[in-house]
Amino acid sequence: MNRLNQIAIIGGGIAGLAAAHYAKVAGAHVTLFEAQDRLGGKIKTIYRDGFTLETGPDGYMARKPTLTTLITDLGLEDQLVRSKTGTSYIYVRQQLRQMPEGSVMGIPTKFWPMVKTDLFTWRGKFRAGLDLVIPRVYKGEDISLNRFFRTRLGSEVVDTMIEPLLSGIYNGTLDDMSIESTFPQFITIEQKTRSLILGMKALTPPVQAGVKPSETGKFLSIDQGLGALVEGLRPSIDRLVLNTYVKSVRPHEITLADGTVEQFDGIILATSPNMLGPLLGLPEAERLSSLKRTSSLTVLAAFDESEVEALDGTGYVIAKSEGNALTACSWMHKKWPHMAPQGKALIRMYIGSEYVSPLLHEDDDTIASFALRELRRIQKVGTPLFTKVERHVQTMPQYEVGHKQDVRAFEEALSKWDGVEACGAILHGVGLPDCVDSAKQAVNNLNLKQGVMV
Structure with a gap:
């Protein structure tokens, strides 16, 4: 043609x-x-009182180059910003606990941090260590993430760390999700090394000398949103x-x-x-x-920074065992400093799928108040300057x-x-x-x- x-x-x-x-x-x-x-x-950026509010995705994985190339082609490369990092937390047993150093997507790759962590019992740690000797789980036919990870690492590690981290990506449950369609890299690792722990350890690059953790964020975004x-x-x-x-x-x-x-x-x-x-x-x-597709609710709340409990890091995920309606909380002003004016804080809360249906048709103030009550069960925050609620109805496909x-x-x-x-x-x-x-x-x-x- x-x-x-x-x-x-x-x-x-x-x-x-x-x-x-x-x-x-x-x-x-x-x-x-x-x-x-x-x-x-799903991309929607709102500007209010000096804040940049992302009600949908706030960034993307830097290791996937196609979008970065597209942004460069559009002449926006000078607006690219990398996420900040810090301590990662999981809220479990009514306390924010640090994720073990070296864990990648919930999979431990370092021995001593796993031994010393208070996230798991000794029984849970021992069970996870059996990954080193357990035969391959994937046999050439698709299986659920739940079956794959529980067989390899045990229920305690899955419930406490892997499930909150991975299921949040798809707003679903590990019971439903396909290993072939969601995380095929774990199949490759298992087939090559048999052990996830050894395989992930081999893939984890060493920290570069002179590079600060705050400079090694895994996500990219645009400073204007x-x-x-x-x-x-x-x-x-x-x-x-x-x-x-x-x-x-x-x-x-x-x-x-x-x-x-x-x-x-x-x-x-x-x-x-x-x-x-x-x-x-x-x-x-x-x-x-x-x-199957799932719905979700995102609630953003802006504060004076003095009204938010000071913690290192960019946020946390929440174990389902805690019975909290939130699945995760991001401190956006720490993850993306360009999103909040100096001296202000911006918190983004994610409401778990089982709580979404009864809330979808409530007004924004009711949803925001509910989210803040759940947030205050975990950390101290004062009165927000304003809140913003976004409904994502039947938008997330389940693989x-x-x-x-x-x-x-x-x-x-x-x-x-x-x-x-x-x-x-x-x-x-x-x-x-x-x-x-x-x-x-x-x-x-x-x-x-x-x-x-x-």
Whole structure:
């Protein structure tokens, strides 16, 4: 094809916006349809009284390079900031306790910190040590994270450290989550070294001489907030159609809710997974649309810094055994100093999924008051300057056992439709870089310009 292609993108979250960018780079004319009145999807940055409030994701894993490359391509590299670090905590047995030094995603990699920690009983420590001799758990068929980690490290380490850390990423439970689709790297480690502890220890890089812990944060963001990324991607869209639902998609053709039919050379679906089935009518798409998704509530509270108990670090996770409605708390002014003015503090609280449903339809003040009561069970805080509540309703796809096979079946079915591709969090990862990766792949699959790949 030697002419510019007319490309339609359905969905204006990070995947759709990244797809628009890569399509534009490849020489396409881009039309983007979004059902809501704004772009960004889960990304939403609010500025208030000198605070930068991220009501959705606040950053991304620095080790995944695609998003950093995209930010650089947009000319925003001078706005990149790295998260600060400090002591990591887990709230268990009614106390904030330090996470053992050397633990990676809840897996211990150093002997003495594990021996000395008060997070676990001696029985729990001994059971975790059996990882060094236990045979491989993964046998070539998908299993849950719960089965994998409890077999390798025992229930105490899972309940106290691994479950609060890992399940929070997907806002789900280890019982449901697929090892193949969520953390396949643990399969690779187990197959290579058999022991997770030995395998993770081998992968952990040594601390560089002269580098302070505060300079080695694992996350990146933009100092103006991730909303700046959304605005940086907006010019890639030639024609933006907001507040508009797409009713159905067929090869090279979309039908809008009002019956209007439009033709395109290529179509990229970057929509919510619950729309894939209705849009395509494929059984494999219906399967993805029917998969479990969870809701969440995020509450941000701004304070004078003197009103917040001074603790080192950037926050903590909370063991389910504590019966607290919060799953985690981030001290955003310490994790991302650019988010709060000097002398102010910004705390972000995450309400656990089992508490979300009865709270979703309450007013913001009721939800914020509830979250603050739960927070005060753990740490001392005064009266907030203001609060902000964000509801994420049915937005987090659950990668349950067998998810990889469901995605493969969907992609095989869609490959038979000329000029139609899909991307987004339902497929190969829920993180921002994962969504950007899938968007780039979707554009490449369309072969927008003969001989040109982005």
